[in-house]
Amino acid sequence: MTRFFLALAAAFIGGLLGLGLTALSVETPPDFGVVRAGPWMTRPGIGTAQADPYSRALMAARGILPMGAAEGLMLTASRDSSGAVLAGACTYRISGPVPGGGFWTLSAYDGNGRTSHASDLRSGLTSDEALRFEGEALTIMLSPQAQPGNWIPVNSSGAFELILRLYDSQTSAHAIDASALPRITREGCP
Amino acid sequence: MIGPIASLLIALLLTGIVHLASVLALPWLAPRDAFSRLAELAQDNAMTVVAQDRAAEALPYSDPAVATAICRYVLDRGPVRVRLRTGVGPMSLLFLRKGAGIYHSLSDKAATQGVLDAVVATPQQMEAIIERDSDDDAVQEIRITSSDIVGLVVVHALVPTHSQRPQVERSLRQATCEVESLDD
Numbered sequence: 001m002t003r004f005f006l007a008l009a010a011a012f013i014g015g016l017l018g019l020g021l022t023a024l025s026v027e028t029p030p031d032f033g034v035v036r037a038g039p040w041m042t043r044p045g046i047g048t049a050q051a052d053p054y055s056r057a058l059m060a061a062r063g064i065l066p067m068g069a070a071e072g073l074m075l076t077a078s079r080d081s082s083g084a085v086l087a088g089a090c091t092y093r094i095s096g097p098v099p100g101g102g103f104w105t106l107s108a109y110d111g112n113g114r115t116s117h118a119s120d121l122r123s124g125l126t127s128d129e130a131l132r133f134e135g136e137a138l139t140i141m142l143s144p145q146a147q148p149g150n151w152i153p154v155n156s157s158g159a160f161e162l163i164l165r166l167y168d169s170q171t172s173a174h175a176i177d178a179s180a181l182p183r184i185t186r187e188g189c190p
Numbered sequence: 191m192i193g194p195i196a197s198l199l200i201a202l203l204l205t206g207i208v209h210l211a212s213v214l215a216l217p218w219l220a221p222r223d224a225f226s227r228l229a230e231l232a233q234d235n236a237m238t239v240v241a242q243d244r245a246a247e248a249l250p251y252s253d254p255a256v257a258t259a260i261c262r263y264v265l266d267r268g269p270v271r272v273r274l275r276t277g278v279g280p281m282s283l284l285f286l287r288k289g290a291g292i293y294h295s296l297s298d299k300a301a302t303q304g305v306l307d308a309v310v311a312t313p314q315q316m317e318a319i320i321e322r323d324s325d326d327d328a329v330q331e332i333r334i335t336s337s338d339i340v341g342l343v344v345v346h347a348l349v350p351t352h353s354q355r356p357q358v359e360r361s362l363r364q365a366t367c368e369v370e371s372l373d374d
Contacts, residue, residue: 006197014201018208025213047284049293056291057216064251065224068295071282071346103280103348105255113250123254128279128350165253167280167348168297 026061030054038178039083040075040164045173047071064113072167073100075176078159080184086161088154090189091143094162096182098138100169103127108142108154109161125152138182218289224249225288228342232262235270237345237367239359257358259345261367265336268372269311269319272343274365276301277358279348283308285334286342294334307331309370312339318372343367 033052035042043055046066051059059066067074079085080092088110098104107124109115115123122129125140130150132138141147144156154160162184217223227248231240240248240258252258263270272283276298283306285294298306309331311319316335323329347362349355 007200010197010200011204014204015208017201017205018210019212021205021209022212022216025209026216047292047295049290051291053213057213059291060217060220060223062250063220063222063224063227065228065249065284065344066292068282068284068292070295070297070300071284072280103350105253105348107254109251113252115246115254122352126255126348126350129352163251163253167282168299 022057025054026058029058035173035176037075037176037181039077039079039081039184040176040178040181041077042073042075042173042176045069046074062113067165072102072165072169073171073173073176075164075166075181077162077164077184080186082186084186085159086142086184087189088144088158088160089156091141091145091147091187093185093187094140094142094182095137095185097180098127098164098166098182099176099180100166100171102169103167105165105167106140106152107163107165108152109163110155110158111161122152125150140182141187143187217291223288225286225291225342228260228286228344229262232260232342234262234264235367235369237261237272237362237365239362239365242355253346255349255352257347257349257355257362259347259362259365261343261345263310263336263341263343263367264369265310265312265315265339268369269309269315270343270367271331271370272306272308272310272345272365272367274306274345275361276304276306277347277361278354279350279358281306281345281347284342284344284346285310285336286344287336287338288340293336296332300332302330308334308343310334310336310341310343312336315372 032054045051046055047068104127140150142152237259245258281298283296284292347358349358
């Protein structure tokens, strides 16, 4: 009889551990299938029926709609090019090439996936809105304080995430390379 | 004989099975996944343009530079046709099913003469559609087979600059999503 209860207890603990592991994999998703390039990362196949089970569970649990495969490529950054977490209080310079040659948008989000804009300020930038200066690489500033040129305002409290969406892009998620993507450099913190 | 080693093995085995099963089942069981959130904003077999603040509220990490229209298709009375004119910026159509997520997507590159024309049908309805095809006319519409009766079509239209949003939303309002009869 004790043996039976021992087996039952083992099964119960196993079941709990299994559920715990699933909760953990949604909270801090494993890197299976993730492609990284500098500060940017993407999950290939996420917007298709062939998405891997972990990416799919993650999207379902968080209620996120990924980009469709025909729609383009989505690149996420939660750290700068030196590996430090993006902090809303700091000012960042995003500079460099944007691959694909097509339409793109860059948006900043808080930890809950809300665009971190205050009132009527814009919460992102599109390729048509971005100002370019001759002979200079495209530069976008992210800061809680107003900046000259291309500026995306962010909420000064907490961390934030960036999403660069390449629309109509034929760029393969596996072919992205850090040198073909913008760098994220911290300019200063109060 | 169930000793400590056997108990450990049972626990490990169950950890693995329960973990794998729950990861695989999550997209079907998650009550607040993107499908459920979008379905709340949609009407059956009719296109609804969603205001930007409502879309941003409903879906985390949505692109603020996108205008959205949604249609919940129900194929019990026949296939559903989705038609829209391409606009100023890139446009795409996403086809979603509960659990499967985005099972198909189209960009406006698939449009003919500025019109994206797609038909969603069950496998049985699709057979009937193909049977009625004449050999002479090339098929213009894009055909998508849905293994579920119910699903979502999401239209994403990019707003190139903030001031163009009213224009993009106006053109999205022309988009249609309607049941088609297979009888005539």
